[in-house]
Amino acid sequence: MVKEGRGYDAYDLYVKVYFAMFEKNWLTFFREFDQKGNVATRWGTKEEFLSCIRTAKSHGIHILIDAVLNHKLGADRKERFMAVECDPDNRLKEIGPAKQIEGWTAFDFHGRGDKYSTMKWNHSHFTGLDWDASARKKGIFKIVGRGRKGWSKKVDTELGNYDYLLGIDIDFRHPDVRKDFLAWGPWVLQETGAAGFRLDACKHIDRDFLREFVKTGRSTPGFERAFVVAEFWIDSAPTIERYMGLLDAPVSMFDVPLHYNFHRAYKQGRSYDLRTILEGGLVSSRPRDAVTFVDNHDTAIGCSLESWVGKEFKPIAYALILLRPEGHPCVYHADMYGPEAIPELPTLMKVRQQQAYGACTDYFKDNHNCVAFVRHGEEAHTGSGCVVLCANAKPGERDFTKDISVGQEHAGTVWKNVFGEATITLDDAGKGNFSCPSRGVSVWIRNI
Numbered sequence: 001m002v003k004e005g006r007g008y009d010a011y012d013l014y015v016k017v018y019f020a021m022f023e024k025n026w027l028t029f030f031r032e033f034d035q036k037g038n039v040a041t042r043w044g045t046k047e048e049f050l051s052c053i054r055t056a057k058s059h060g061i062h063i064l065i066d067a068v069l070n071h072k073l074g075a076d077r078k079e080r081f082m083a084v085e086c087d088p089d090n091r092l093k094e095i096g097p098a099k100q101i102e103g104w105t106a107f108d109f110h111g112r113g114d115k116y117s118t119m120k121w122n123h124s125h126f127t128g129l130d131w132d133a134s135a136r137k138k139g140i141f142k143i144v145g146r147g148r149k150g151w152s153k154k155v156d157t158e159l160g161n162y163d164y165l166l167g168i169d170i171d172f173r174h175p176d177v178r179k180d181f182l183a184w185g186p187w188v189l190q191e192t193g194a195a196g197f198r199l200d201a202c203k204h205i206d207r208d209f210l211r212e213f214v215k216t217g218r219s220t221p222g223f224e225r226a227f228v229v230a231e232f233w234i235d236s237a238p239t240i241e242r243y244m245g246l247l248d249a250p251v252s253m254f255d256v257p258l259h260y261n262f263h264r265a266y267k268q269g270r271s272y273d274l275r276t277i278l279e280g281g282l283v284s285s286r287p288r289d290a291v292t293f294v295d296n297h298d299t300a301i302g303c304s305l306e307s308w309v310g311k312e313f314k315p316i317a318y319a320l321i322l323l324r325p326e327g328h329p330c331v332y333h334a335d336m337y338g339p340e341a342i343p344e345l346p347t348l349m350k351v352r353q354q355q356a357y358g359a360c361t362d363y364f365k366d367n368h369n370c371v372a373f374v375r376h377g378e379e380a381h382t383g384s385g386c387v388v389l390c391a392n393a394k395p396g397e398r399d400f401t402k403d404i405s406v407g408q409e410h411a412g413t414v415w416k417n418v419f420g421e422a423t424i425t426l427d428d429a430g431k432g433n434f435s436c437p438s439r440g441v442s443v444w445i446r447n448i
Helices: 046-058 175-192 207-218 237-247 256-271 314-322 345-354
Strands: 017-020 026-030 064-067 077-087 090-106 126-132 137-143 168-170 196-199 227-230 252-254 290-292 360-363 370-375 386-392 400-405 414-417 423-425 431-436 439-446
Touching (some): 064 175, 077 126, 207 227, 314 439, 345 439, 370 431, 386 400, 386 431
Parallel strands (some): 064 196, 252 290
Antiparallel strands (some): 017 026, 360 370, 414 439
């Protein structure tokens, strides 16, 4: 909506497109028209955006469109209509009678005109908002009146009904809304050449619409195998799995429960049992559908879902999502670049690319402060295979060691720790005694 906007202030999806690379961070979005006094956003113009996509694809990086569909902000005009205020803690409970309010709900798109879409939005296309401009009052206002259906029932039941999140909440049951969004999905894939979607804030969007949106996107010629990942923020893998069943569309899901395991492990320090670190995560119950991550823009300190994983624990967390075979791992941009970057992260990503292949054998049982696993390698990737040890004891204590069998095919080979100078030679059975610092991670690969 504004030049300094970071992506939540969705005004017109036909001129503002978000994309995610590696994780759900907005790396850029574009505008093509002069709207709200600007053509370029804080990230650049449409031409720069499309050039960035082409460059990324030339390096083997595929782009996901970050589809922020739930709401709009920055309307062009106010309208008057009937609404009833709802209890913020129970959206099913109405506070007082329906009354006329004034809201910013008319979207005319003067800059774009009718290009790409002729639809102009008004209050009939929304379910609610959080600001009565005439009374200058903030609250949760459900739009009511003849033909209105209220909150969608096909959303999460947190706060009674979690249809409303922020801004001007879109009614995905309205036929004009559905028609416009179902045209936008194929359009944006074809316009950008993106590989699929990240679906933002799915707890708040009508499931029937999302199912249709995914299927419509995948019916676009050339995008039949588009990758789709949905954000459903809750620390419960069974709840996420139930949602997947209700959605009934082939999508992956962010592994929020695994993130909270990492957060708890960081907060609890040496008292946390590392042997349980993967338990309860979607990566354990639905490994092919889990999109794993350590942190993101919402979990940072001071943000809406603050649950930060400290810098000292992140090498362990990243080793667990990058070097094991389960899940689709994501790297947070701020962990890769900037003042809080994790020094070990580039090396872990390189090991994933070059060595983390083959069957995985766990060594999780013998010590609650140290776990290990081995990737045995495969012939198609010469020299592949790795041994990973993670420990969360007190820094400076004695190193942990584990006797690990890498496999008979590796007998007599020399292995080195990528985070140090140490090497070991496997015995005639392909076994070796691998070490790890008392708090941190060691990754061993063939010394060739």
